[in-house]
Amino acid sequence: MSKWQQQIRTWLSRYFDLPSDVMLDLPRITTIGSIHVYIENHTGLLHFSDEEVRIQYKQGQIRILGKDLGVKMMLKEELLLEGELKSVEFLPDSKGR
Amino acid sequence: MKNQHDFFQGIMTVQVEGTLIEPFLQACIKRGCYITNMRRVDPSIVILTIRLKDWKTFRQLRKKYRCKLSIKSGKGVPFLLQQLVSRLSLLFAFIVAVVVIFILANTLWxxxxxxxxxxxxxxxxxxxxxxxxxxxxxxxxxxxxxxxxxxxxxxxxxxxxxxxxxxxxxxxxxxxxKTRYDTDKNNRPSDLVATKKGMIIETFIKKGRPMVSVYDVVRKGQVLATGQLVEEEDTFVHSEGEVIAETWYRVAQTLPLKQVLMLTDGTVESEYHLKLGKFSIPVWGFWRGEDGDFREEIHGSDWNLFGFKIPIHIQTIDYYSIDRKAYESSKKEIEKLGLSSARSNLQQELDPDAEIKEEKVLHLSEENGKVKLILMYKVYENIAETKYISQGD
Known part of the structure; x- marks a missing residue:
C-alpha cells in the first residue's frame, strides 16, 4: 500500500513539477561550503557529538561527520549545524523503498 | 540568534547532564522549544541556550529522561530586573542620599x-x-x-x-x-531751669532770654533762661540751650586694709554631661573630686534642627581652681585705689558730656583695719532742663 502511495507521489511531483522534498517527505540538506549544514524536514536528532551527528528522517538516517560540530539552532523540523564538515552519509532503512 | 525579542524575553544557558540527552531534546523540541548554540562538552554533558519561557517545559520533561539541569547564566531583561531587585536597597539608599543632599543644599542655613x-x-x-x-x-x-x-x-x-x-x-x-531728623518742632513755650546747685561757667542759650550770667551761683530749680521774650508781654518761645555749671560732689568710701582676692590660676577641669530634657547623663570628667576651691561655669549647647530645638544638649561645666590670696595694702595704696574707683563710679553716674575737673581728699582716717575716705569732686556739667510754662488759660 505504502509503496503504491510512494509511486503516486513520485509521479505527481514529476508531472506537476513540484519540489520533491515537499511531496516526498524527504529532508532538504543545504551546505554552505563545509562550515554550515542546514537540514530541513527531519524527524529527530538521534545522536550528537563533536565529530558525528545522526539525524532521523522518514526513510532512514543521515550521518554527518566532521570536526568541532555544534548545533547552532534547533527547531521542530529544522537544524543548523556548524563546524568543520567532512561528509554527509545517507543510511536508508533496509526495509524502506 | 540574538535579537531584540530574545533580549526582552530573556535567554539562559543551561547545562544538561544525562544519558538520554538526545531523546530529551527531541521531546522538548516537539513541544515547541527553541534551542540554540548547543555544544557537547562531555559524552554525557551538553551546554545549550534556551528561551526563558521554555524552561518550564525543560523542567517538566527532565524527570522522564533522567536528565540533570543546571543554569549556567541568564541574559535579558528578566534577569536584569532580578539583579536590580536584589540591589534595591542599595538603589533606595542612593536615591535617599540624593534627595537628602538636594534638600540640604536647598535649605537656608x-x-x-x-x-x-x-x-x-x-x-x-x-x-x-x-x-x-x-x-x-x-x-x-x-x-x-x-x-x-x-x-x-x-x-x-x-x-x-x-x-x-x-x-x-x-x-x-x-x-x-534712614537718618531721622527731628522734624516735629517743639514750639511749646518753655523755660530752662537748673537741675542742681552749681556755679555757672558757660551759657549757651539758643532760644529764649538768659536770666543768669557767668559765675552766678544757682539753686536747684532756678530759672536759667525764660521763654518769655519780653518782660510783661505774652510772646513766649520754646527756649533751648546749654548751661554749663560747676557742681560739687562728695564721695565717702570705706575700704578694708586687708583684701582677700579669689584668683584663678588657670587650671581648668571640665565635666561634660549629655542632657536629655531634664535628665543629665555624665559623659566625661565626672570623677573629679570635691577637693579645693573651685569656681563653676556652666555652658549649655543649643542645637537646632530644621528650626526645632532638639531636647538633647551637651552641658559643659568648667571648674576653675581658685587660689585665695590675702593682700594687705598700705594706707597710701588704699587712697589711690579709692580715688580711682570713686572717679570711675562718678563718671558712670554723670552725663557722658560731664567733665570731672578736680578731685580732693577731704578726710582720710584709719580705724579697725579699715580706711575711711571722703572725697570732693568738682564737675563741669550741663544743668539746664526744659520746663514748660503753663499758660493757664
Missing part, C-alpha cells in the same frame, strides 16, 4: 544682616520670619531676593535701602538706615 542698628536688625529678622524666610527653611518656594527686598522696604519705613543677596545657602542682607 543662615541670615546675615549688616549695616543696621541692633533694633532694626531684629525688626528685619522678625519681618523675614513672617515672610517664611528663616534658617532651617527650604529655599524652594521662597520668594526671590528682589521680592524680599521690595517687601522689606515697604514694611520697614526706617530702612532707606536694603540689599538682599543669596549666597549659596545663606542670605546676606545689607541695609542702610
Amino acid at each position: 543662615s541670615i546675615k544682616v549688616d549695616g543696621l542698628s541692633p533694633e532694626l536688625e531684629a525688626d528685619v529678622e522678625s519681618k523675614l520670619n513672617t515672610y517664611g524666610v528663616s534658617p532651617g527653611k527650604l529655599t524652594i518656594g521662597m520668594k526671590d531676593p528682589i521680592e524680599i527686598q521690595q517687601q522689606l522696604l515697604e514694611d520697614i519705613p526706617d530702612l532707606l535701602w536694603i540689599g538682599v543677596k543669596k549666597q549659596g545657602t545663606s542670605y546676606h542682607l545689607y541695609g542702610v538706615e
Whole structure:
C-alpha cells in the first residue's frame, strides 16, 4: 500500500513539477561550503557529538561527520549545524523503498 | 540568534547532564522549544541556550529522561530586573542620599544682616520670619531676593535701602538706615531751669532770654533762661540751650586694709554631661573630686534642627581652681585705689558730656583695719532742663 502511495507521489511531483522534498517527505540538506549544514524536514536528532551527528528522517538516517560540530539552532523540523564538515552519509532503512 | 525579542524575553544557558540527552531534546523540541548554540562538552554533558519561557517545559520533561539541569547564566531583561531587585536597597539608599543632599543644599542655613542698628536688625529678622524666610527653611518656594527686598522696604519705613543677596545657602542682607531728623518742632513755650546747685561757667542759650550770667551761683530749680521774650508781654518761645555749671560732689568710701582676692590660676577641669530634657547623663570628667576651691561655669549647647530645638544638649561645666590670696595694702595704696574707683563710679553716674575737673581728699582716717575716705569732686556739667510754662488759660 505504502509503496503504491510512494509511486503516486513520485509521479505527481514529476508531472506537476513540484519540489520533491515537499511531496516526498524527504529532508532538504543545504551546505554552505563545509562550515554550515542546514537540514530541513527531519524527524529527530538521534545522536550528537563533536565529530558525528545522526539525524532521523522518514526513510532512514543521515550521518554527518566532521570536526568541532555544534548545533547552532534547533527547531521542530529544522537544524543548523556548524563546524568543520567532512561528509554527509545517507543510511536508508533496509526495509524502506 | 540574538535579537531584540530574545533580549526582552530573556535567554539562559543551561547545562544538561544525562544519558538520554538526545531523546530529551527531541521531546522538548516537539513541544515547541527553541534551542540554540548547543555544544557537547562531555559524552554525557551538553551546554545549550534556551528561551526563558521554555524552561518550564525543560523542567517538566527532565524527570522522564533522567536528565540533570543546571543554569549556567541568564541574559535579558528578566534577569536584569532580578539583579536590580536584589540591589534595591542599595538603589533606595542612593536615591535617599540624593534627595537628602538636594534638600540640604536647598535649605537656608543662615541670615546675615549688616549695616543696621541692633533694633532694626531684629525688626528685619522678625519681618523675614513672617515672610517664611528663616534658617532651617527650604529655599524652594521662597520668594526671590528682589521680592524680599521690595517687601522689606515697604514694611520697614526706617530702612532707606536694603540689599538682599543669596549666597549659596545663606542670605546676606545689607541695609542702610534712614537718618531721622527731628522734624516735629517743639514750639511749646518753655523755660530752662537748673537741675542742681552749681556755679555757672558757660551759657549757651539758643532760644529764649538768659536770666543768669557767668559765675552766678544757682539753686536747684532756678530759672536759667525764660521763654518769655519780653518782660510783661505774652510772646513766649520754646527756649533751648546749654548751661554749663560747676557742681560739687562728695564721695565717702570705706575700704578694708586687708583684701582677700579669689584668683584663678588657670587650671581648668571640665565635666561634660549629655542632657536629655531634664535628665543629665555624665559623659566625661565626672570623677573629679570635691577637693579645693573651685569656681563653676556652666555652658549649655543649643542645637537646632530644621528650626526645632532638639531636647538633647551637651552641658559643659568648667571648674576653675581658685587660689585665695590675702593682700594687705598700705594706707597710701588704699587712697589711690579709692580715688580711682570713686572717679570711675562718678563718671558712670554723670552725663557722658560731664567733665570731672578736680578731685580732693577731704578726710582720710584709719580705724579697725579699715580706711575711711571722703572725697570732693568738682564737675563741669550741663544743668539746664526744659520746663514748660503753663499758660493757664
